[in-house]
Structures are given as structure tokens and as C-alpha cells.
Amino acid sequence: MKLINQITPIEEDFAKWYVDVIINGNLIEYGPVKGTMIFKPNSYGIWENITKVFNEIIKKKGAQNVYLPLFIPKSLISKEKDHVEGFAPELATITKVGDKKLNEDIYVRPTSEVLFAQLFKSEINSYNDLPKIYNQWSNVVRWETTTNPFLRSTEFLWQEGHTSHSNAEEAIQFTEDMIQTYQKFYKNYLALDVICGKKTEKEKFAGADTTWTIEAMMKDGRALQAATSHYLGQNFSKMFDVSFKDQSNKLVNVYQTSWGLSTRSIGAIIMGHGDNRGIVMPPRIAPIKVILIEVLANKNEKVKEISKQILELLQNNNISSKIDNSNKSVGFKASQSEIEGIPIRIEIGPKEIEKNEVLVIRRDTLEKYPVQISNILLFVNNLLEEIHNNLYKNSQKRLKENLVYCNSYEEFKKLIKQQKFVVVPIVKDSFKWEEKIKEETLATSRCILVSNIFNIKEDKCIMTNEVTNNFVLFAKSY
Amino acid sequence: MKLINQITPIEEDFAKWYVDVIINGNLIEYGPVKGTMIFKPNSYGIWENITKVFNEIIKKKGAQNVYLPLFIPKSLISKEKDHVEGFAPELATITKVGDKKLNEDIYVRPTSEVLFAQLFKSEINSYNDLPKIYNQWSNVVRWETTTNPFLRSTEFLWQEGHTSHSNAEEAIQFTEDMIQTYQKFYKNYLALDVICGKKTEKEKFAGADTTWTIEAMMKDGRALQAATSHYLGQNFSKMFDVSFKDQSNKLVNVYQTSWGLSTRSIGAIIMGHGDNRGIVMPPRIAPIKVILIEVLANKNEKVKEISKQILELLQNNNISSKIDNSNKSVGFKASQSEIEGIPIRIEIGPKEIEKNEVLVIRRDTLEKYPVQISNILLFVNNLLEEIHNNLYKNSQKRLKENLVYCNSYEEFKKLIKQQKFVVVPIVKDSFKWEEKIKEETLATSRCILVSNIFNIKEDKCIMTNEVTNNFVLFAKSY
Numbered sequence: 001m002k003l004i005n006q007i008t009p010i011e012e013d014f015a016k017w018y019v020d021v022i023i024n025g026n027l028i029e030y031g032p033v034k035g036t037m038i039f040k041p042n043s044y045g046i047w048e049n050i051t052k053v054f055n056e057i058i059k060k061k062g063a064q065n066v067y068l069p070l071f072i073p074k075s076l077i078s079k080e081k082d083h084v085e086g087f088a089p090e091l092a093t094i095t096k097v098g099d100k101k102l103n104e105d106i107y108v109r110p111t112s113e114v115l116f117a118q119l120f121k122s123e124i125n126s127y128n129d130l131p132k133i134y135n136q137w138s139n140v141v142r143w144e145t146t147t148n149p150f151l152r153s154t155e156f157l158w159q160e161g162h163t164s165h166s167n168a169e170e171a172i173q174f175t176e177d178m179i180q181t182y183q184k185f186y187k188n189y190l191a192l193d194v195i196c197g198k199k200t201e202k203e204k205f206a207g208a209d210t211t212w213t214i215e216a217m218m219k220d221g222r223a224l225q226a227a228t229s230h231y232l233g234q235n236f237s238k239m240f241d242v243s244f245k246d247q248s249n250k251l252v253n254v255y256q257t258s259w260g261l262s263t264r265s266i267g268a269i270i271m272g273h274g275d276n277r278g279i280v281m282p283p284r285i286a287p288i289k290v291i292l293i294e295v296l297a298n299k300n301e302k303v304k305e306i307s308k309q310i311l312e313l314l315q316n317n318n319i320s321s322k323i324d325n326s327n328k329s330v331g332f333k334a335s336q337s338e339i340e341g342i343p344i345r346i347e348i349g350p351k352e353i354e355k356n357e358v359l360v361i362r363r364d365t366l367e368k369y370p371v372q373i374s375n376i377l378l379f380v381n382n383l384l385e386e387i388h389n390n391l392y393k394n395s396q397k398r399l400k401e402n403l404v405y406c407n408s409y410e411e412f413k414k415l416i417k418q419q420k421f422v423v424v425p426i427v428k429d430s431f432k433w434e435e436k437i438k439e440e441t442l443a444t445s446r447c448i449l450v451s452n453i454f455n456i457k458e459d460k461c462i463m464t465n466e467v468t469n470n471f472v473l474f475a476k477s478y
Numbered sequence: 479m480k481l482i483n484q485i486t487p488i489e490e491d492f493a494k495w496y497v498d499v500i501i502n503g504n505l506i507e508y509g510p511v512k513g514t515m516i517f518k519p520n521s522y523g524i525w526e527n528i529t530k531v532f533n534e535i536i537k538k539k540g541a542q543n544v545y546l547p548l549f550i551p552k553s554l555i556s557k558e559k560d561h562v563e564g565f566a567p568e569l570a571t572i573t574k575v576g577d578k579k580l581n582e583d584i585y586v587r588p589t590s591e592v593l594f595a596q597l598f599k600s601e602i603n604s605y606n607d608l609p610k611i612y613n614q615w616s617n618v619v620r621w622e623t624t625t626n627p628f629l630r631s632t633e634f635l636w637q638e639g640h641t642s643h644s645n646a647e648e649a650i651q652f653t654e655d656m657i658q659t660y661q662k663f664y665k666n667y668l669a670l671d672v673i674c675g676k677k678t679e680k681e682k683f684a685g686a687d688t689t690w691t692i693e694a695m696m697k698d699g700r701a702l703q704a705a706t707s708h709y710l711g712q713n714f715s716k717m718f719d720v721s722f723k724d725q726s727n728k729l730v731n732v733y734q735t736s737w738g739l740s741t742r743s744i745g746a747i748i749m750g751h752g753d754n755r756g757i758v759m760p761p762r763i764a765p766i767k768v769i770l771i772e773v774l775a776n777k778n779e780k781v782k783e784i785s786k787q788i789l790e791l792l793q794n795n796n797i798s799s800k801i802d803n804s805n806k807s808v809g810f811k812a813s814q815s816e817i818e819g820i821p822i823r824i825e826i827g828p829k830e831i832e833k834n835e836v837l838v839i840r841r842d843t844l845e846k847y848p849v850q851i852s853n854i855l856l857f858v859n860n861l862l863e864e865i866h867n868n869l870y871k872n873s874q875k876r877l878k879e880n881l882v883y884c885n886s887y888e889e890f891k892k893l894i895k896q897q898k899f900v901v902v903p904i905v906k907d908s909f910k911w912e913e914k915i916k917e918e919t920l921a922t923s924r925c926i927l928v929s930n931i932f933n934i935k936e937d938k939c940i941m942t943n944e945v946t947n948n949f950v951l952f953a954k955s956y
Contacts, residue, residue, distance in 0.1 A: 032593070037547065038593070038596075068516050097568070143576070155548050
């Protein structure tokens with residue numbers, strides 16, 4: 001039980017709990033440069049699974065994978081004014097190679113809009129070439145002052161999709177389809193319920209007309225922007241002269257979208273499902289779904305035999321599993337598997353196998369089941385599904401219970417202090433009010449709601465008292 | 479036939495032919511920074527397939543994927559003296575973020591030995607923790623003066639494997655196993671025959687005890703280093719203090735290996751198989767294995783119906799295929815598929831389908847076969863195998879015919895001028911002789927042969943006349 005003592009209780013200090021579980025759960029090691037980290041097999045394995053699943057999803061939508069350079073010359077990124085202003089303070093800048101000073105500063109990509117604009121320019125001539133749906137899996141760098149593993153790291157991994165369309169309607173539809181795709185992905189694979197909406201002018205992506213977002217609720221009540229989808233309009237295509245000949249042979253600038261999902265999603269998993277024993281991995285993206293622990297194996301050949309049989313059975317049925325072969329005690333192995341959040345643990349002991357049974361323990365509820373060995377595959381498959389459903393149900397419940405409506409600023413301040421997701425009526429032109437709210441409460445606008453969750457048509461703005469039908473979600477965030 | 483005219487004949491100007499086929503074959507677009515490039519779907523698709531296949535191979539050897547930071551602080555990389563000296567002139571250096579100067583220069587990784595040393599240090603305590611077999615798929619940057627797409631690009635993609643072992647024997651065996659794995663991979667997937675050997679002192683990796691290499695012969699007779707595997711001994715583990723307690727509780731530094739395969743392999747495919755019509759993709763890693771071209775489809779509904787049926791049949795059997803739906807002529811589509819090197823082209827025309835046939839054309843020999851529609855799946859599967867075998871056979875033949883032995887320097891110079899792979903007896907301590915040879919002939923030492931291909935036990939060194947049993951392959955190289 002020593003291992004569990006290493007974890008700060010979640011209620012005591014959430015930030016410390018988070019660091020404790022990602023270190024003790026063997027997810028990361030800090031890198032030598034501030035804000036960078038090493039993804040160990042336990043976290044990179046999640047990302048590999050996300051990559052696999054998400055690739056299949058977007059390839060069905062016609063996406064083709066490409067890879068664009070890491071480096072962007074200053075002159076190129078500076079073409080889109082809003083864009084470069086948004087990123088300028090965070091840009092890692094290469095000024096020399098070996099001892100030689102470069103003629104022009106070169107940035108490490110913070111995102112690749114300007115490079116994709118170049119690619120589109122060379123690929124698109126006529127309406128026949130459209131739409132173009134590209135995606136890349138890559139690393140990007142944003143040098144932020146405050147960093148936090150997965151959530152806000154200097155370097156992170158992501159997919160960035162970029163599309164060009166012949167008309168605004170199609171591009172807008174694609175933007176919205178992608179945010180819904182992310183929402184479904186979070187539900188179906190990460191077992192997290194999220195809120196979908198539009199960013200306010202203040203919070204939207206530098207260079208976008210509209211930014212859609214999904215916001216996830218972490219266990220401390222703070223919001224995490226979990227994925228975004230941007231309608232770029234013709235902002236980049238005009239600056240970079242990306243155009244096509246339409247059916248009447250007229251030259252038109254393309255309409256673009258971009259959308260991304262990053263290794264932040266790993267942070268969302270940990271802060272969305274974890275508990276005082278450690279991480280709780282959603283089964284569908286868990287690198288290891290089942291861990292086998294042998295009890296008294298040294299004194300019992302049969303234990304080894306049965307555990308090997310079960311391992312092979314599970315692996316042959318595409319359930320990634322392993323036997324913990326370390327020379328640790330059974331108790332230590334059990335605790336370690338809980339810290340790492342492995343969905344199912346199977347303990348194989350001499351007593352149980354005499355009854356042709358093994359002991360199955362689920363990570364989410366810690367319930368234990370004696371299971372007939374002959375029935376183990378079916379049982380594991382069903383339990384993995386049940387764990388997924390249970391995790392999602394809990395996430396949904398938590399979001400529902402902590403998402404509240406209010407229409408007075410005094411009440412709002414109280415609710416934000418209680419770490420709630422607070423929806424308020426606020427005038428559409430809310431830039432300065434958002435600044436004031438942030439200053440006074442630390443809460444930021446997460447998104448403009450687009451579905452009428454609280455069944456209210458209009459109400460008085462909490463800041464100006466004007467009647468409005470604009471409802472915005474505020475919360476403290478990562 | 480207009481397309482084919484865009485390609486410079488291979489005999490006329492090999493370098494120009496290479497650029498023509500990678501541009502017209504839609505493999506790349508140049509990036510905005512010198513030596514960088516955009517991997518378009520046709521080339522990134524190859525890399526995706528290589529990744530998939532190679533991941534399976536190394537996971538069977540127990541490798542776990544991880545991801546380490548892009549950035550290495552100057553102080554860290556400087557710890558291994560040979561290592562930093564080898565890379566110093568090529569290091570892209572970050573000196574500021576936004577307007578702020580950094581306290582220490584930060585390098586973009588040229589390779590990750592020093593970062594892996596850090597990871598191993600934190601992960602390894604006892605002999606029980608060994609061996610550790612890690613791999614990462616990443617981008618790396620080496621700012622070279624002369625660049626060439628795929629072959630020598632400022633940024634490239636690769637896998638770099640890093641292992642730690644408890645003893646030298648095991649590490650040496652792993653190093654050798656990996657070079658053989660690469661050799662088999664080139665044979666079984668890229669259909670290329672390569673020569674395997676050890677690098678001389680002059681050419682070995684900065685920081686390694688021994689570097690193994692496989693060298694592929696390009697169609698112009700030049701050599702391409704196709705993959706390497708290094709035995710690092712305790713060089714890094716001593717510098718970075720990576721040690722474990724052995725069975726007698728004594729602290730010992732680990733023995734390490736590293737091994738890599740990069741997007742150079744795409745260059746090897748193009749220069750190893752291409753011809754005057756364009757690229758020739760080895761079927762097992764071709765992003766698209768079969769292209770379907772409809773003839774007179776506007777006038778014949780049945781043509782569309784049949785081509786759709788065949789497409790579905792092939793796709794359902796995991797043969798990646800597509801119909802060329804562009805509004806180009808049949809001739810244009812056929813030429814384009816040849817430039818892109820798609821292994822099999824199927825033309826579906828009204829005349830043929832009346833006989834329940836389609837026309838199948840293989841890219842390697844351009845032979846055409848009328849094939850019964852009912853037999854198409856079996857035919858395509860067999861033909862893909864035959865194309866692979868034929869490509870490999872040709873590669874093997876070319877290597878055999880152009881790999882020659884000589885024991886006089888005069889003869890050597892002539893053979894190098896004829897673009898041969900020349901094996902010569904040369905004294906073991908050959909550093910200065912290699913420099914002289916390079917200066918006078920442009921040829922470099924590719925590897926010390928380890929198998930006695932020419933059945934010669936010893937001979938007189940071509941430079942010193944001393945008797946030696948050291949046989950080294952020289953060639954001009956990329």
C-alpha cells in the first residue's frame with residue numbers, strides 16, 4: 001500500500017494529485033527544456049491509439065495525410081497580420097546554425113495554416129480540384145509562460161486538419177461536422193461528455209472567422225478546451241492568393257477550415273476520470289486493457305500455465321494484455337496497476353484455479369468478480385464495455401450537476417468560486433466585459449451556447465442589463 | 479503523352495530525372511526554408527505504410543514506442559564530446575522566443591541519444607529492468623550545406639530505436655540483429671537488395687563504438703546509406719551516468735545501441751526502381767496499389783458499374799485502390815499513373831466488358847493482360863506478388879553486375895568513374911587513405927565487408943601494398 005501513499009488526495013490539492021499520478025503512473029518524465037516532456041510508453045500508447053482511431057474516422061471523410069515542414073520563415077508567417085500577432089510572443093526562433101547567423105529568423109511552427117496555404121496554392125487550379133481535405137500528425141511548439149504536462153506544454157503532438165472548399169456554405173458545414181466528430185470521439189473513445197459551442201470574438205483563433213470548441217469538465221470543476229474547429233473564411237486564401245477557376249471561369253479565393261486535436265486529450269482523460277488511487281484509463285484507448293498478476297506462481301506451475309493461456313486468449317482476440325513479470329509483491333503489482341489505470345486486473349492464484357476460477361477486478365469501481373476460466377474472454381469483453389459506459393455516465397452526470405444558469409453577476413461570482421460551469425446571458429459585444437470578468441473572478445468565456453440547454457429564450461445581460469439572447473459559458477480553465 | 483515529355487531521360491541527367499519524377503509524381507512540394515519539403519499524400523502514404531510494417535516488426539522484438547522532446551539544451555548535448563563535435567555545424571539553434579533572448583542556446587534535435595540517456599537514467603535501477611527497448615517516430619533536423627529531397631533534407635522523418643542492456647554481448651547482438659532486420663525489410667517490402675557491413679572509423683556515427691550500415695545501389699550506380707545500427711558501448715551511459723545494480727549488487731554502466739531508418743528510404747525506392755516513365759512503387763508499400771481507369775464511361779453506364787464493383791472487391795480485400803475520377807483523357811490518366819508508379823492499372827472499356835474482360839497493365843514491365851472480370855481479384859493478388867519479386871530480382875541483378883573487386887588503385891579509379899561499387903583490399907587503419915581516395919576520386923568508403931563475397935582471404939592493400947584481410951566497399955554516394 002506504500003505506492004498509494006505517494007499520491008496526494010484529489011480533494012487536498014488537485015494540481016499536486018495530477019502531477020503525482022502522471023509521474024507515478026509512468027506517463028511522463030520532464031524534459032531538459034522548460035515545459036517539455038518525455039512521453040513514456042504509458043502515455044505515448046494512448047496517443048498511438050488515438051491516432052489509429054482518429055485516422056480511420058477522417059479517412060472515411062476523404063482526408064489525406066501529408067507532412068509539412070517544422071520551420072516557417074518570419075516573412076511568410078507575417079503575411080496574415082492577426083495570425084502572427086496572436087502567436088508572436090510564443091514563437092521559438094532559430095537565428096543561427098552552428099556558428100553561422102541566418103539571414104532571416106525562422107520560427108518553429110506553432111500551427112501550419114500558412115504552410116498549408118502554400119500547398120493549396122500549388123495544388124488548386126479549378127473547381128474540379130475541390131474540396132481538398134488534408135491532415136497532418138505532427139509536433140508543434142508554443143512557448144507559454146505557464147506550462148503543465150499535456151495541458152499546456154511547450155511542445156505538443158496533434159493532428160491538424162486543413163481543408164479548402166469552393167464555397168462558404170460547404171466550408172462552414174465541414175467546420176461544424178468536425179466539431180461534432182470531436183464531440184463523438186470524446187464520447188465514444190475517451191468516455192467524456194463535453195459541451196460544444198462557438199468561441200467569442202475575444203477567444204477565437206487568431207485568423208479565423210469562427211472558432212468552434214468542445215469544452216470538457218475536469219474533476220476540479222475547471223474547463224479544458226478539448227478540441228477546436230475553425231472556419232477561416234477567405235482570410236488565408238486572400239493573403240496567400242489561393243484561388244480556383246469556378247464553373248464560369250471566374251477566379252475565386254477558396255474557403256478554408258482547420259481543426260485540431262492534441263495530446264491535451266491525455267490530460268483530459270486523467271483529470272476527467274482519475275481518482276485517489278491514480279489514473280483510470282477509458283478501455284477503448286488504454287494501451288494495456290488487461291493486466292495479469294500471478295499469485296504464488298513460484299510454488300505453483302499451474303498458475304503460470306493458466307495465466308499464459310489467458311494472456312494468449314486475450315491477445316489473440318485483440319485485447320492488449322500483459323503479465324506483470326516484475327519481482328514485486330502481488331500487493332505492489334495491484335497498486336501499480338491501479339495507479340496506471342489499467343481497466344481490468346486479473347489475479348490468478350492457486351486457490352481460485354482449483355475452482356477453475358480467477359479473480360477479476362475492474363479499475364473504475366474496484367469491484368471484484370470470481371470468474372470461471374472458460375468464460376473469461378466473454379466476461380472481459382463485456383466488462384470493458386461496461387467500464388466505458390460507466391465512465392461516460394459519470395462524466396455526463398458530473399457535467400449535468402455542475403453546469404448551472406444564473407443571471408446576476410453577484411450570483412455568478414459565487415458560483416465561479418464553487419468551481420461551477422456557469423452559463424449567463426451577456427451582450428454579444430462582450431470583449432470588455434469578458435476582460436472585467438476574468439480580472440475579477442479568473443473565469444474566462446468558454447463558448448457561446450448554441451443549443452438551448454436551459455430552455456430560456458432571452459434574459460438580461462449580467463453586465464449591462466440589456467435584454468439579450470446570447471448565452472455564454474464561463475468557467476475557470478486550464 | 480505530353481506528361482512523359484516532362485521527364486528528363488534517366489540516361490541524360492539522373493539528378494534532373496529524379497527531381498522531375500518526384501515533382502510530377504506528386505511526391506513533394508518544396509518548403510519555404512532551404513532543404514525542407516512538403517510530403518504530399520503520395521510520399522507520406524509510403525511513410526505511413528513503412529511505419530505500420532516496421533512498428534509490427536519491432537514490437538515483436540519487445541520495442542515500446544515513446545516520444546522525446548524536440549529541444550536539447552546546449553549544455554546537455556555537449557556532455558558527449560565526439561557526439562557534439564560530429565553534429566555541431568548542422569545544429570539549428572534557438573536563441574530567442576518572441577523578443578526575449580534565452581539564457582542558453584537550445585538545439586533542435588539532430589538525433590536523440592542524449593535525451594534517451596536521460597530517460598534510461600530515470601528508468602533503470604537493477605538488472606531486472608534490463609533490457610529496455612525503446613523506439614520513437616519523429617522529425618529531426620540536420621542543416622546540411624547540400625540538400626536533396628528525401629536523400630539529404632534539412633528536416634526528415636525517421637524512427638530511432640534506443641536500447642540498454644546489462645552486458646556488451648547482448649547489446650552487440652542486438653545491434654547486429656537490427657541491421658539484419660533492416661536488410662530483410664528492404665528486401666521484403668521495398669524490393670531492394672542491399673549490402674551489409676561495418677563503417678570504417680572515419681565514417682562511423684559520432685559517439686558509437688561500431689556502426690553497421692546497409693548500402694543500396696541507385697540506378698546511377700551511386701550508393702545510398704539505407705539504414706544504420708550503432709553499438710554505443712558505454713560511451714553515453716558513462717557520460718550520463720546510466721547504471722544498474724547487477725546480480726552481485728555492483729553498479730555497472732549499461733551497454734547501449736541505437737538504430738534508425740528514415741524517409742531517405744523513399745529516395746531509395748525512387749532511385750532504385752524508377753525508369754523513364756517515372757516512379758515504380760514496390761507493391762507492398764505503395765499507398766495506392768491499383769488504379770482504375772474508365773474508358774468512354776460517359777457513354778456507357780456498364781463501364782461505371784463494373785469499375786465500381788471491382789473497386790469495392792479490391793478494397794474489401796485490403797488492396798488499396800481508387801478510380802481516377804478527374805476530367806482528364808484516358809491517355810493522360812494512364813501516363814499520370816505511370817509517373818506516380820502505381821503498381822497495377824486496370825482499364826475498363828466497353829469493348830472489353832462485352833467479353834467480360836478488363837485490361838490489366840503492370841507498371842514494372844508495362845505488359846498488358848486481358849483478364850476475365852470474375853478472375854480479377856486472384857489475378858491482381860498474384861500480379862502484385864510477381865511485381866514485387868521482379869523488382870527485387872532486378873535490384874539483385876544490378877547489384878551483382880556492378881559490384882566488382884579490384885586490387886590496384888589505377889584500376890580502382892577507372893571503375894569508380896564507371897560508377898561501380900568497388901571492393902578493395904585496404905589496411906585497417908585507413909583514415910588518411912580514405913581522405914586521399916575521396917579527394918582524388920570522389921568515392922567514399924561505404925562499409926567494411928563482413929561476408930567473403932569474392933572468396934579472397936587476403937590481398938595487397940591498394941594504397942600501401944601491405945598484405946591485409948580488410949576489404950572495403952567504395953562508391954560515390956548520396
